[in-house]
Amino acid sequence: MRATVLVRPKPGILDPEGEAVESSLRQLGFAVDEARVGRVIDLELADADADAARAELERACEQLLANPLIESYEIELHS
């Protein structure tokens, strides 16, 4: 089963990469009010069961893929 995990800095948490992107885009002439940068992780899982896969991914996010103190995550399963 394929899955996509989106990991983003939580609102209010400093995001230096996003600030750099925002300022570079403005310098290039793009009208941007805000930019925030996170990670997208595409996974191919051995699990075929959606509920089991989601539970595994939540554990993986808490343990490795995200830092729950400062990042939020979103899990998308593709059948």
Added chain:
Amino acid sequence: MRATVLVRPKPGILDPEGEAVESSLRQLGFAVDEARVGRVIDLELADADADAARAELERACEQLLANPLIESYEIELHS
């Protein structure tokens, strides 16, 4: 207008970060066949028109947000 840009390493392009995530997940006991890591960029645009915003974002991806030689990008507009 809010937009999300997903930037991913193209198929066949080496992805050391993805390999590190894959091997760490396996060491933690997760059954993962492949992991690829890219970036998610959330933007708040001044443009209110969807077509104009998409055209601007494509230019931004080509110029700054992605490296078109080795990365693909996907643009999602949120109304």
